[in-house]
Amino acid sequence: MGIEPRAGILDIRPYKPGSSEAPGIANPVKLSSNENALGCSPKAVDAMTAIAPKLHLYPDGGATKLREAIAEAEGLEAENIVCGTGSDELLQLLGRAYLNPGDKVVQSQYGFLVYRLVAMQCGAHFVSAPERDYRTDVDAILETAGDDTKIVFLANPNNPTGTYISDAEVRRLREGLPSSTLLVLDSAYAEFVSNADYSAGIELARERDDVIVTRTFSKIHGMAALRLGWAYGNKSIIDVLHRVRGPFNVNMAAIEAGTAAIRDRDFMKRSADHNEEWVAFLRQQIGGLGLEVTPSVCNFVLIHFPETAGKTAADADAYLSSKGLIIRAVDAYGLPNALRATVGTEDENRRLVAALSDFMKA
Structure with a gap:
């Protein structure tokens, strides 16, 4: 029998970060970890x-x-x-x-x-x-x-x-x-x-x-x-x-x-201005698809999906991944019917909205 750790340690589920890979996609768009779309200074x-x-x-x-x-x-x-x-x-x-x-x-x-x-x-x-x-x-x-x-x-x-x-x-x-x-x-x-x-x-x-x-x-x-x-x-x-x-x-x-x-401070301001513009865009555009989006002041949005077969959060996650768009499942937070999407570049944000639109129409 091996050396036992302190009581309770083996009950811990290690933190799982946002994925950076989409099977079969060479250069996926990563919108799963709330990273700065403009990079760093x-x-x-x-x-x-x-x-x-x-x-x-x-x-x-x-x-x-x-x-x-x-x-x-x-x-x-x-x-x-x-x-x-x-x-x-x-x-x-x-x-x-x-x-x-x-x-x-x-x-x-x-x-x-x-x-x-x-x-x-x-x-x-x-x-x-x-x-x-x-x-x-x-x-x-x-x-x-x-x-x-x-x-x-x-x-x-x-x-x-x-x-x-x-x-x-x-x-x-x-x-x-x-x-x-x-x-x-x-x-x-x-x-x-x-x-x-x-x-x-x-x-x-x-x-x-x-x-x-x-x-x-x-x-x-x-x-x-x-x-x-x-x-x-x-x-x-x-x-x-x-x-x-x-x-x-x-x-x-x-x-x-x-x-x-x-x-x-100039880089910080550019980052904040970019985020303010595009978090509003994501909320308005995704909300227009019939999905609930929790109002956010951060560099991400929380998107809620129905429990209807074929339209669930898991279904959306799989569909987006197949299109090379990686966002974050949040079932570990007790939100199995939601996905979290980071604000990306203009092109990435528009791609995400277009893909979600196709998903909801399918």
């Missing part, structure tokens, strides 16, 4: 290329240059920032630092799958609060959380629904939770949101010692391959995360590229 590419002769050197363990660049660009304090190998690592570090076996973790019903993984890795008890119209319900979270929850994870905006709640609602959530509960605001898609009532949560995290905000370079910055994220919070939380992270958890290429990317 050319300045980030140049910065990463420039460090090639230094690959034999260890990076700065504290990612000081990057933290200072983020602080300057976002109007923050560098000492209140910690960087990680994607925001995924930062979420896992929070679990490692604050969760004991048996602790209670709460998320919204269709929250990001990694929250469940974090809880299970730590032996914590994981509970989902029901949503209303695919949107976070603050009252439901408060009722579910009660007085004994250690962490509440809130993706705002949320993946895979694309919906968000206002800053006022986030603050109402925080006020309703006990001070012993850590509120983790996952704001991976914050840069795409232009709505006046939205906030990424930075000010709330600045005001309190029981809130932390995570951000990523994978979305609007288009640097998913380098795995880079950052978190902002009270120094007491940041100090804890520095103690549990690896000594060189952010590599040199990511530090240099991230520093260039966070300063390239």
Whole structure:
């Protein structure tokens, strides 16, 4: 008999990323992982290329240059920032630092799958609060959380629904939770949101010692391959995360590229403008085919399909794949009748709409 892992580990289903292959198609269009349709900043590419002769050197363990660049660009304090190998690592570090076996973790019903993984890795008890119209319900979270929850994870905006709640609602959530509960605001898609009532949560995290905000370079910055994220919070939380992270958890290429990317505000604006135009196009065009599309402020749309034989989400997924268009099944989120489609280039978006039109007519 082999060595047994800790109880509960073998119950974890490893995270399955969006597919990048369509059987029989040489160069499929990948719209399954919410990647930036415009790629990444050319300045980030140049910065990463420039460090090639230094690959034999260890990076700065504290990612000081990057933290200072983020602080300057976002109007923050560098000492209140910690960087990680994607925001995924930062979420896992929070679990490692604050969760004991048996602790209670709460998320919204269709929250990001990694929250469940974090809880299970730590032996914590994981509970989902029901949503209303695919949107976070603050009252439901408060009722579910009660007085004994250690962490509440809130993706705002949320993946895979694309919906968000206002800053006022986030603050109402925080006020309703006990001070012993850590509120983790996952704001991976914050840069795409232009709505006046939205906030990424930075000010709330600045005001309190029981809130932390995570951000990523994978979305609007288009640097998913380098795995880079950052978190902002009270120094007491940041100090804890520095103690549990690896000594060189952010590599040199990511530090240099991230520093260039966070300063390239023109690229960020072009990415946000492109997304605003084409997410509206997808919602309007796909909705016109008779399919329900959840209103999204992110760089993707959630498309709902009927249960009619031949017109289900699984049928649509197979049809689109046969046409070289890869989008994301979200049955793992409890949404078996929906598919999530990333905003692509103009050509990719038009191809997707045309293919869905053909599918619905068939």
